[in-house]
Amino acid sequence: MNTESTTVAPQLAPVQPHQRGGTLLLVEDSRLTADYIRLLFRGAAGRLRRADCLLSARRHIALYTPDAAIIDLGLPDGSGLDLISEMARRLPRTKLIIATSGDPDREEDALLAGADRFLPKPFGTGAQFAQMLAPVFLGLRPAIKGAQPPTHAALRDDLYLALDLLNGVNARPAYAGQFIAQLACMTGDTALEHAAQTGDRAEITTLLRNRLRALPLI
Template identity: 30%
Template sequence: MTRVLVVDDEPALVRTLSINLRARDYEVEHAYDARSALQSIAEVEPDVVVLDLGLPDLDGVEVIRQVRRSSEVPIIVLSARHESDDKVEALDLGADDYVTKPFGMDELLARVRVAVRRHTPSDPHAATVSTRDFTLNFVERQAVRGEQSLRLTPTEWSLLEALAEQPGHLVSQAELLRRVWGPGYERETHYLRVYAAQLRRKLEPDPSHPRYLMTEPGQGLRLMSA
């Protein structure tokens, strides 16, 4: 059973989310503050975290930063902050999605399903991508650059998988957003900018002059293997 950790300091919202998630056969844990959330993530190892940014003891952005030091668990931010800078900061630190309050329950549940799918291992017949600088094994979800193992998040793997299916070919922004984040995300192009920058920092020998993950401004991305 898929386990979801709901982190929010509003008991009524936690109760509503718990009822709706359990009705759809999710196992639900909850935390009302950052310290409890970090402890639950370490001990319970949830499959998805739904995280509010406005926690009483520590900003949710700092929770994301601390979680990403040791865990790849998908994180869906749930916040009343609508500013794009807040979204970009949360995504840049490793959040997988950002939902603003108020929200529709069906929309949030759909995003939980997408996050769970991203966390599911790849098809065993998927290819390995090898370059002179790094190797990506999509079966085992292992990334190696030189002699160093790299930690990639489920969302980063999903973006690379979508690009690796057509190596060297341009994949449009709309297709990537739809494939990785789901329907309704076709205009959220800042997601691609943030994640492409993250992947370049991890994979490229010179992120400011990429040779593998190429952007065609206003069009899409392509993954080069040579």
């Protein structure tokens, strides 16, 4: 007999889309990913607010209850699972809590923590993103082919941050590894992804510096 259990995403109650207003809280440490989500969210009837760590996110939810939240599981000051658990228990509850990660194996943990949905990285054309948020925000559509990509400035910021986390004065190798793996996932950089998996700091450093040199100066 097969005794394995399967985690099933909870069914959301019908949600009336906001004609105006409404807030999406994005808890994401990567500027590149945040810019990408801003592009996907463009045109929706609502506001997007970003927090780049657990501390900042908790300051947000102490002031208001967002209508939806997208929470990255790997954050600089802890696990997004803790924030998901807190928001799932908080009253009034955020209508839609979405966990996101480049590691699809984290889905079960996210749902058990209280997330309503799981959004794997990379986001592709944004069809799944739009499908998840459409019940809450009007006007949300999948990104059209040829849409403007996130800026080089956002990618440059993430590359510099990765180098600093890896080799800086206050280096944080464990967090650096997960941040770089997520960055490689979002950019489709297989060489960087492989280096992050092996943990070869010298190779990762060389790849990050090469990626920076390849970016336009402006």
